[in-house]
Amino acid sequence: MGNQEMLILVGHAWQCPDCRRLLLEAPDKVLRGRPLSAEQRQALTALRAEHFASLADLAAALNVATGDLLDAMNHARSRLRHF
Ligand SMILES: [Zn+2]
Secondary structure, eight states: OOSHHHHHHHHHHHHOHHHHHHHHHOHHHHHTTOOOOHHHHHHHHTOOGGGGSOHHHHHHHHTOOHHHHHHHHTSHHHHHOOO
């Protein structure tokens, strides 16, 4: 399973304070029904506000390349789709 779904999801959380808060406070609710691996689900559930201090911190927390996260943030879905 690729990282695209996780990257788009977290890319939106980076850009949208409301959805970021939802992801941090109720990750189970946000992640339910999404096509994510167990590892991706675990990494997203473990995110804390401090991981959003910089894009590099966020990428490191998810074990992905910062450039891949940046690409996902430029994806239309990550800009438009709220959780
Ligand atoms: Zn949003």
